[in-house]
Amino acid sequence: MSAVFKSMEAGFEPMAENRLSEVVAVEQVAYAHPWTRGNFADSLRSGYQAQLLCAGGTLIGYFVAMKGVDEVHLLNITVAPAQQGQGWGRLMLDALALWSRGEGAQWLWLEVRVSNQRAQRVYEQYGYRRVGERKNYYPAAGGKREDAIVMSYRL
Numbered sequence: 001m002s003a004v005f006k007s008m009e010a011g012f013e014p015m016a017e018n019r020l021s022e023v024v025a026v027e028q029v030a031y032a033h034p035w036t037r038g039n040f041a042d043s044l045r046s047g048y049q050a051q052l053l054c055a056g057g058t059l060i061g062y063f064v065a066m067k068g069v070d071e072v073h074l075l076n077i078t079v080a081p082a083q084q085g086q087g088w089g090r091l092m093l094d095a096l097a098l099w100s101r102g103e104g105a106q107w108l109w110l111e112v113r114v115s116n117q118r119a120q121r122v123y124e125q126y127g128y129r130r131v132g133e134r135k136n137y138y139p140a141a142g143g144k145r146e147d148a149i150v151m152s153y154r155l
């Protein structure tokens, strides 16, 4: 836990329209190809599970997940760059698994860029397993596309 946040209580709050400027500000520094405000607004309108992780009034991270029949699809999980590598991502994966179990889901799954080895390692350490690839799934620099690795976790 960082020196800044260790004495402050961290907690989850539902993502809401009036917090989207903060979310988009983090998103834009965390990714080369960030989600837009519209992507988040659409997720809220669709009723997806979207939670903010906050400490001392500051946004540390967030996740967005979509429930299927017996599975949950993690669409976005992000920790603000200055707060990465301190266990917050793992904490959000815990919250996601807890919520998903409560919804009766048996599997979690996600896609991650082939180049995003850091996130892959976090998921693997958590217990996610590689189950496939999706060719040209993501936009990439220079108008190119990048493959996704598909990972799943048995709840």
Ligand SMILES: CC(C)(COP(=O)(O)OP(=O)(O)OC[C@H]1O[C@@H](n2cnc3c(N)ncnc32)[C@H](O)[C@@H]1OP(=O)(O)O)[C@@H](O)C(=O)NCCC(=O)NCCS
Pocket (backbone or CB within 6 Å): 001, 030, 031, 077, 078, 079, 080, 083, 084, 085, 086, 087, 088, 089, 090, 091, 111, 112, 113, 116, 118, 119, 121, 122, 125
């Ligand atoms: C991927 C991401 C969500 C992971 O979140 P994170 O908070 O950085 O991850 P954690 O801190 O939980 O785990 C990262 C590492 O810190 C370690 N760690 C866990 N708890 C820790 C603690 N209390 N103190 C120090 N390190 C800790 C973990 O073991 C892990 O080790 P590793 O680097 O060897 O894998 C985050 O890095 C991120 O937002 N990246 C940019 C956006 C992105 O790629 N999102 C995923 C797209 S699919």
